[in-house]
């Protein structure tokens with residue numbers, strides 16, 4: 001039996017240690033518990049321990065579990081999102097981390113307008129240029145932001161990446177550092193709807209390194225819930 005309370009304590013203490021090591025404040029790093037494949041009971045159990053932010057990577061799964069949980073949860077869409085599914089989650093998630101094309105951004109803008117909200121999004125960057133990963137190329141970011149700046153019902157809150165799977169998390173430091181640089185380079189953009197506040201990077205295997213390099217959101221699944 002996996003002790004999620006104990007796991008949560010461990011993850012939080014590691015986040016704290018990574019913050020201490022890099023002179024950052026614990027309060028400035030948000031933990032998103034990645035609950036994909038986990039039952040609504042497990043999610044409720046974690047919510048009971050005070051976790052508020054949960055991330056799902058599949059629309060269908062999010063739609064199924066969401067109504068089964070009575071706690072006040074902030075949902076994050078963290079997986080690849082098809083344009084035809086935007087409509088079904090637009091009013092159900094607080095932040096979409098995985099915006100990886102203008103076509104998707106445009107659809108989010110359209111659907112957000114229909115429900116009269118402003119949707120907060122992160123732009124996913126394929127930071128290591130991996131074939132298997134989604135996200136825009138680093139060199140495409142400026143152009144992407146220039147276009148998105150004209151969309152009235154979305155606000156860009158920052159950047160997100162999925163680093164490569166590596167044995168030694170130190171190998172990903174270079175990618176997290178590049179993400180941080182892109183984040184800083186675009187922070188002063190003057191568009192009304194671009195407000196770079198978040199860097200969503202780091203998973204169970206590498207969140208400590210990600211925090212040392214400036215992550216403000218870490219997405220941790222296995223580290224809390226155990227192996228999927």
Ligand SMILES: *Cc1c(COP(=O)(O)O)cnc(C)c1O
Pocket residue numbers: 034036057078079162203204205219220221222223
């Ligand atoms: C599954 C997933 C995570 C969490 O992965 P773990 O290794 O279990 O912590 C984070 N981000 C995304 C986008 C995911 O799909």
